[in-house]
Amino acid sequence: MTDSHAPAAPHLLVVDDDADMLRLLTMRLTAAGYRVTAVASAEAALTQLHIERPQLVLSDVRLPGKDGLALFNEIRAQHPSLPVILLTAHGTIPDAVEATERGVFTYLTKPFDGKGLEGKIAQALSLSAPAHAAQRGSPEAWQHQIISRSSRMAEVLAEARMVAHSDASVLLRGESGTGKELLAQAIHQASARTAKPFIAVNCGAIPEALLESELFGHVKGAFTDAVTNHKGLFQAADGGTLLLDEIGDMPPALQVKLLRVLQERVVRPVGSSQSIPVDVRIISATHRDLDAAMADSEFRADLYYRLNVVTLTLPPLAERREDIPLLANHFLHKLAGKYGKRLSGFAPEALKALNTAAWPGNVRQLFNVVEQVCALSTTPLVPLALVQRALRSPSVQVLSFAEARQRFERDYLVGLLKLTDGNVADAARLADRNRTEFYRLMQKHGLTPGHFKADGAGSLLN
Template identity: 65%
Template sequence: MTVATPAGARLLLIDDDPELLHRLSVSLRASGYRVVTATSARHARARLGTRRFDLVLSDVHLPDGDGLALFEDIRRQHPALPVILLTARGSIPDAVEATSRGVAGYLTKPFDTQALLHHIGQTLRFTAPAAMAPPSGDAAWRAGIISRSMRMHTLLDEARLIAASDASVLIRGDSGTGKELLARAIHLASPRANAPFIAINCGAIPEPLLESELFGHVRGAFTGATSTHIGLIQAAHRGTLFLDEIGDMPPALQVKLLRVLQERAVRPVGATRATAVDLRILSATHHDLDAALAASQFREDLYYRINVVHLELPTLAERREDIPLLAEHFLRQLAQKYGKRLSGFAPDALETLASANWPGNVRQLQNVVEQVCALTTTALIPRTLVERALRIKPVDALGYAGAKQRFERNYLIQLLKLTAGNVSDAARLAERNRTEFYRLLQRHSLTPDLFRGDGPDIEP
């Protein structure tokens, strides 16, 4: 039996035997997989911290630890990532223990390559069924979320799993992080995808209007109610209702919403009978609802109804690797809007974007890109225009200490890139000893592992 290969699935292969790594890499790449290799647990953790993988293949016996301990680390950091263990000294008790702890597979060396490929295909099909679909169809549910960061991809993996159920989800995150985008993605990945997705911002509508908007009203229910109005809860029947900034919902409406969730029925303002509704509730807030509970500003019973599953969106500063990707994405969109032929950002302009604070998160980045797109007179966006949009003083206006710190950090980054993360070589080029060089790296929060070269083992 053959199992279809998920197009472009990325595998992390961990073993301290270079010959085995090479042989397996060739076989896996020939089967359509993208392969990244590591020769130790430490090396593997560095890879996992900077890339997203669909499956991990690891030897049980590694020079700096064992595969089961590494598996436990992976399960804590990436709960949806399947792991297959390989060993030259396998036994039935070992295999039983490994599978009981959640390992996706356990193979004893020497193994048949075709059997391994079959096992990988089956594991990917079982743990990530969407990977078997064409790439465009697989990406459609989360097409609005642009990211390459590990933290976001782990979050999206969890969201995809949650979407299959009807559990209520509470999405937390600062303003501008994309809470509605994530809610919409969950809806599109769910069995309700073909039904309505109705979103309402509970903090943007006055309380009297919010009640009518949510629950609807009948004709004559109050002064000015000249006709019957279907509320958003009924409009979301068979679909998903997204309550943004639910922490701003007035206490009286919290009681009515709780009744809807308990009875699965809604009674419009002025009506004498309730109407059954079938819908899923997704909520979002940037408030600390735990503090609101302690201050009796949010109902505890409603909190537990909407917070069956909790997802936390990172700030843009916590996913800096996404900033260039997002900036280029917004630039393409806005260039079309303004009818301009733009080729991108100058390298120092991208560096300025990547190092900014971004208190307004992705929404602020989009606004900055729109401003530079509207004002630029050149195809390549210059750094000066980005600095103007960010309202920061140009680099030549930095104080001596600030300029020295920026130069020192950039210098260290260039050395690490040049030496592929080899600290000894970088320290020698800088004419410093290793201890002093490590102190410099620590001062600037730089990790050599992130610069270590991929070599021929990394996909082009």
């Protein structure tokens, strides 16, 4: 009985005028699990392409009538994303090499190794697979944001699902850009807390003087400009999950207070004498080596063991290369709407370039590269040259002018308030703006001058 949900076998079009070779290739590839259509000429191949588009074309170079290179040129004109592998005798190697520069996926010389051929076919199919065909069946709802068919990621997700059903604290390790926040969200979605809030805070991105107030809250009058009570993120996440991202950058003074919260399950807002019970599942994440940080007395061992009940490690993108084409196509289709582009995918050689790049910035860098090519592409199929250009340039996030101005404005205000110790009059004078306008700008960006005063900072950290 066949499984109606099993994925269809990939369809290959094989072209060779040697009847024995054609029969041998058909038998071998069928045994390897492919559906094979075999034809003896380029003309027959082009006719077949009009009937049904395969997922890959495997062709001999020497054919009667049009040769394999001419066939490739026509395929490239009509189906630019269709991968082509050429089989060549030694005399036609220079032509085949030239063809790879024009977009042939690869060429193999006769006699070729059968396993090598199957490996190249599998590689070509993985590079050209669309994102929606990435997994056998739709991904489960809890992990729907994680695009992967990597066995390494499958192991991590299996562990994540098991730990999600408990309330154990989880420490996510991995290089920057590997998707730690997405995994934390997936754990939350798979847990009994899914109906309650998921809140993420980057411990390294918030000024030290503000972090305690952001985490635990403050009461009216706790410091200058604390004009109302402020509920902290622990209270906001009550019943749900709190992700403490870049936990390795948390200041030592706050590590002590966080440990107390984890032990006692209560928070005490800055300036308050009352403790408030909280029910929060803690997930922490870091790209730092916390063992080294403990050895250097930069991270408390007792907090580490409290956070590190279960450790999950995300692999870098370079160790899950089978996911690169899936992620690239997923990001491309997602971003095409943002830029108002009709983009159908990447040229085969463009995908090859993505698949062989180093990716020190991991998935985040891949997203930025795809966003750059999406913003600049003028053709439905993203060409190799555009990908090479994006890979050569620093992978900075592509922001709109309004977003970039907003980010600069906030950073500029924070810098002035730090410089002037929270003195609005001095900060406004340095900015060449009147105080009313400066207060309006601070309000726009949610900045409180009291947080930047020396006495305010002291009250936050004592």
